[in-house]
Amino acid sequence: MPVYTYRCESCGLQFDHTQKFSDPPLTECPECGEPVRKVYQPVGIVFKGSGFYATDHRSPSGNGKSRSDNKSTDKGASDSSSSSESKD
Secondary structure, three states: OOEEEEEEOOOOOEEEEEOOOOOOOOOEOOOOOOEEEEEOOOOOOOOOOOOOHHHHOOOOOOOOOOHHHHHHHHHHHHHHHHHHHHHO
16 A cells, blocks of 8 residues: 655644545645645655666667677677688
8 A cells, every 4th residue: 555645734644644636635634634635755666677867877878789789799809800811
């Protein structure tokens, strides 16, 4: 069940309350009985997988080659060197 944060408009009391999605929102402060409002707070999100800076470390230019491009380039260089050696 989600935890919602409420703040009293009168006394400034801020408190958390666990509610079901189907429950109606609270309307009264438990301390003074005055109206309360929901407080919306930022949610912490962690993106996982390839394509995010935390895991891929973006290249300075922003146009860096992917790892698969580097492997195919290295393979092509080794093929050309081996073919030139076999001709001699």
